[in-house]
Amino acid sequence: AQSVTQLGSHVSVSEGALVLLRCNYSSSVPPYLFWYVQYPNQGLQLLLKYTSAATLVKGINGFEAEFKKSETSFHLTKPSAHMSDAAEYFCAVRKNTGGFKTIFGAGTRLFVKA
Amino acid sequence: NAGVTQTPKFRVLKTGQSMTLLCAQDMNHEYMYWYRQDPGMGLRLIHYSVGEGTTAKGEVPDGYNVSRLKKQNFLLGLESAAPSQTSVYFCASRRGQGENTGELFFGEGSRLTVL
Numbered sequence: 477a478q479s480v481t482q483l484g485s486h487v488s489v490s491e492g493a494l495v496l497l498r499c500n501y502s503s504s505v506p507p508y509l510f511w512y513v514q515y516p517n518q519g520l521q522l523l524l525k526y527t528s529a530a531t532l533v534k535g536i537n538g539f540e541a542e543f544k545k546s547e548t549s550f551h552l553t554k555p556s557a558h559m560s561d562a563a564e565y566f567c568a569v570r571k572n573t574g575g576f577k578t579i580f581g582a583g584t585r586l587f588v589k590a
Numbered sequence: 591n592a593g594v595t596q597t598p599k600f601r602v603l604k605t606g607q608s609m610t611l612l613c614a615q616d617m618n619h620e621y622m623y624w625y626r627q628d629p630g631m632g633l634r635l636i637h638y639s640v641g642e643g644t645t646a647k648g649e650v651p652d653g654y655n656v657s658r659l660k661k662q663n664f665l666l667g668l669e670s671a672a673p674s675q676t677s678v679y680f681c682a683s684r685r686g687q688g689e690n691t692g693e694l695f696f697g698e699g700s701r702l703t704v705l
Contacts, residue, residue, distance in 0.1 A: 485630060508692055510693070512694075517698075517699075518698055518699075519594075519680055519682075519696030519697050519698045519699055520633075520680070520682075520694070520696045521696065522693050522694070525693060566632060566633070570692040576621065576684070576692050577623070577635055577638060577648065578623075578635075578682075578692065578694055579635075580625075580632040580633040580634075581632050582630055582631060582632040583630075583632050
């Protein structure tokens with residue numbers, strides 16, 4: 477069964493510091509992996525996606541994620557946090573059968589301190 | 591281009607009342623999904639549709655029904671609301687099977703409170 481686990485429900489960083497949000501997946505086949513971001517009182521929007529073309533994926537707003545098969549990880553990083561990055565981030569995996577459903581992790585809320 | 595539009599955005603119900611949430615998309619997407627979002631649980635799939643006239647159960651379908659009479663619309667119904675259905679509901683859509691990556695496009699959510 478395909479699933480994702482996000483480590484840490486809350487992460488707090490100072491403005492300008494490195495952002496690291498952790499995601500591990502379980503999948504018996506090469507997965508399609510995603511990071512979505514949700515700003516307060518809004519729907520989710522795609523941050524970036526892994527589709528096997530390249531292991532380092534760059535997304536919007538300076539975020540990137542690296543697919544590591546040996547560690548079954550897809551961690552999200554940003555070199556320098558900005559106040560506007562404060563949001564909830566969801567790692568997700570797309571199933572390959574049954575309506576191509578997307579399964580979401582529990583989410584990590586990012587706080588950015590001035 | 592509106593994308594995915596959900597109505598209503600807010601609703602308060604009493605236990606036992608019924609209601610319908612409407613999702614409309616103008617992107618000609620084949621697949622549509624209803625999720626609920628609860629604190630600490632991420633998004634859980636309620637029902638989904640792979641095309642007009644089709645529906646299927648997701649992870650947490652009990653207490654909900656859906657219909658997809660038109661390709662652009664996906665309705666979520668609660669026949670007899672319960673406090674456990676207090677949540678934020680999100681509709682999402684994506685292109686069809688030929689689009690491999692499966693990016694989802696989300697509405698802004700519908701916040702439902704059941705008293």
